Amino acid sequence: MIMFRYFPVICICIILLGSTCAADNTVSVGPSRDYVNFCASCHGVNGDGEGKAARFLFPKPRSFIKSPLQFATTTNRISSASDIELVIRRGIPNTSMTGWPTLTDTQITTLVADVMRFRQAGAKVRFLRLLTVTGDITSSDTPLLTPTQQKDMGLYISKETKPGATWSLPRLPEERLSISRGLEVYKQQNCHKCHGEDARGSYGIDIVGEYGFPTFASDLVNDAYKYGRDRGSITRVIQLGINGTKMPASSTLTIKQLSDLTEYIISIQNTESTPLTNSQRYQRAIGNLNKSP
Structure with missing residues (x-):
């Protein structure tokens, strides 16, 4: 959990020093108590979509670690904090994802942060596995990354998790719709x-x-x-x-x-x-x- 919380600072220090660093390959990012209380039974304590209730649900709960979030109002189809908040508040019709309109704003903000941390943790694991496949590292468990690899990992995580510009409805054509x-x-x-x-x-x-x-x-x-x-x-x-x-x-x-x-x-x-x-x-x-x- 500490590794992820201070990850940007660690990356900067590593690059400045020009040394290597061990990268933790876990996805246990320490969810909040609110997440455990309201979300973990379906989405899993580790955000993997394998909560205790998941086997009874269809469609299956989303894995925040492995799968993209479906609802996104951004041009690059990556969910923003506002998108995640909206889903938590309103739910998703015709699924088991219920809305939570009675949660406080503070609780909602906490849950959004949990989901976004899971997304970043999952992207990190995927990047390390890619390095393993290409032979750049021998193991994704506790690899030593060069400053260049650390930088590339930061860029990859950003590409996978940073929302783009908000999509806007195109101006309707002057011709009557048909x-x-x-x-x-x-x-x-x-x-x-x-x-x-x-x-x-x-x-x-x-x-x-x-x-x-x-x-x-x-x-x-x-x-x-x-x-x-x-x-x-x-x-x-x-x-x-x-x-x-x-x-x-x-x-x-x-x-x-x-x-x-x-x-x-x-x-x-x-x-x-x-x-x-x-x-x-x-x-x-x-x-x-x-x-x-």
Whole structure:
């Protein structure tokens, strides 16, 4: 824990002295009491997504160590402190991630810091493993890093965890938006190959998620949208994709195409959605739950 807390200072000292330094390869960064009380049962004490309740949940809790955070409002798709705070306060619809609106601002700030420390610790471990694979170090457990390697590690951690500029909604085209053109874009972009011809989700389509578990492309008509159903949120998800999922970025779409596709998605949404249980979400993902009328 001390190593991570004072890591930037240590790096500067090492570079100035021109010597080598042992790098700790653990991910135990000492979570706060609030994290242990509110988060560890699902996300694990070490932030690895393997808490005691994780085996009962679907989709599985996020690993803060190994996996990217899905909700991000930044152009580089790396979650900011504000993004993490929003997820903690509001939760994620149609998952077991509940919101915590009764937590104090101090508690929320503490939990955000815990998550960000886990992210940095995980990036450090990945970098050390890369050096092991390339043969630059013999072991990632307690390696001696040169000043250059220390600097490279700092750059890698920053690249993996530092959020970029906040994404902003492109200015809508002057031409009137078209639902029919949006449907054409939906097909041209092959959205139907995951979400279905009728946008009701990936019924009859086998999709495997990042953990090797089956996953389900959202029912765009009836499901609650995990990261917002307003125009800005839908446009952002289409343009940037969702990190750690099969939802790709559509960065080559013109503003007109992007706006028309968003208009189509908005037009097919039901105003109310019925949340599914963990069992129902799993059964749907493996093809055992039929499409509702």
